Amino acid sequence: MTNRKIQMPREVYIDPGIVHDTAEICNSLHLGNDFLIVTGSHTYDIGARPVIESLEKNNLSYDVIKVDVASEESISEVEELITPETTVLGVGGGKVIDVAKLSSFNQGVYFVSMPTTASHDGIVSPLASIKNPNTSISATAHSPIAVIADSEIIAQSPFRLLAAGCADLIANFTAIKDWELAHRLKNEAFSESAAALSIMSAHLITDNIANIKPNLEPSARIVMKSLFSGGMAISIAGSSRPASGSEHLFSHALDKILDKPALHGEQCGIGTIMMMYLHGGDWRVIKNALESVQAPTTAVEVGISDEEIIDALVMANKIRPERYTILGDNGVSREAAYELAYKTEVI
Ligand SMILES: NC(=O)C1=CN([C@@H]2O[C@H](COP(=O)(O)OP(=O)(O)OC[C@H]3O[C@@H](n4cnc5c(N)ncnc54)[C@H](OP(=O)(O)O)[C@@H]3O)[C@@H](O)[C@H]2O)C=CC1
Ligand SMILES: O=C(CO)COP(=O)(O)O
Numbered sequence: 001m002t003n004r005k006i007q008m009p010r011e012v013y014i015d016p017g018i019v020h021d022t023a024e025i026c027n028s029l030h031l032g033n034d035f036l037i038v039t040g041s042h043t044y045d046i047g048a049r050p051v052i053e054s055l056e057k058n059n060l061s062y063d064v065i066k067v068d069v070a071s072e073e074s075i076s077e078v079e080e081l082i083t084p085e086t087t088v089l090g091v092g093g094g095k096v097i098d099v100a101k102l103s104s105f106n107q108g109v110y111f112v113s114m115p116t117t118a119s120h121d122g123i124v125s126p127l128a129s130i131k132n133p134n135t136s137i138s139a140t141a142h143s144p145i146a147v148i149a150d151s152e153i154i155a156q157s158p159f160r161l162l163a164a165g166c167a168d169l170i171a172n173f174t175a176i177k178d179w180e181l182a183h184r185l186k187n188e189a190f191s192e193s194a195a196a197l198s199i200m201s202a203h204l205i206t207d208n209i210a211n212i213k214p215n216l217e218p219s220a221r222i223v224m225k226s227l228f229s230g231g232m233a234i235s236i237a238g239s240s241r242p243a244s245g246s247e248h249l250f251s252h253a254l255d256k257i258l259d260k261p262a263l264h265g266e267q268c269g270i271g272t273i274m275m276m277y278l279h280g281g282d283w284r285v286i287k288n289a290l291e292s293v294q295a296p297t298t299a300v301e302v303g304i305s306d307e308e309i310i311d312a313l314v315m316a317n318k319i320r321p322e323r324y325t326i327l328g329d330n331g332v333s334r335e336a337a338y339e340l341a342y343k344t345e346v347i
């Protein structure tokens, strides 16, 4: 654990149409009159427009910036628009929320998380993952002062994104196994409550799989609530340990290898199948759960070659050497990586 302070959002809304109440919510939190909307090119119309309407109706002033990538350059561009009076509204997917979170943290101003989809568990957490040449793993920033999740917008988002969010939560099963292992072998600090919350969040998905369907508001609500509790587990731990183990190391390795990676949650889900096999657990249960939410379970489904899968498996233990996992200090050999991916039907 890197941080003993537990950060939580002050208010969390997961409701259909709640985006239209953005100004009222911000006023009730005394967030002032000056807003910066950070959004993306697809999410501008879907998410930012209703936010703008709400701010205009209430005579609140705003600026808008669109970001295409979660990079240090994007962070700098956003920071240039922030004054001490600004509240940053991050309206979009994971990269937009990360850029809004980190730029507001760097400038010491409030941040409101407004997801337009439910694709990963950074929506509520204090961590941000920004791509730079050396690392793409998360760093501590700050929790949103509020989360305003419009479950109707999320329900209408491409189902592939929701399935990726489910897969990012299913990854908690191996992340916790890795954390327990590091606790036993390396005496790493372990939080029972964070681990329990993380596993419960993954179970909220696997226990409700039959109810997670495209274009349904109650389905979006289940995924969003699970991401919320998964994010709380991260807040309690003060690090991504409860949600990121060997399966995430595999995904981070793919991010480095591939010009066009698949979605974060998709890569983590495929990694979870293989890491569960290494842990000696029932990898077929993971595979079946992913298939049930229509998340990919094979390399071919996400356009990744067999070689790239093996390269990522071999590279994974070097991504974050301080985070001990089932990959051990030395990782897997090329031959073992091939066997692992083959036996688990990933390649
Ligand atoms: N902070 C943390 O702890 C974590 C951070 N992450 C990070 O989050 C990112 C992954 O997030 P993810 O959401 O998967 O990817 P992106 O943010 O890249 O979003 C994927 C695509 O979905 C689009 N989109 C979002 N909402 C909608 C919608 N309602 N309708 C149509 N399209 C939509 C986005 O549009 P647009 O082009 O407008 O952005 C984008 O093109 C990575 O950068 C990853 O590192 C992942 C896990 C945890
Ligand atoms: O994706 C995450 C949790 O789901 C964050 O994990 P990392 O710390 O590995 O970036």
Ligand SMILES: [Zn+2]
Pocket: 120, 121, 168, 243, 244, 248, 264, 265, 268
């Ligand atoms: Zn993740």
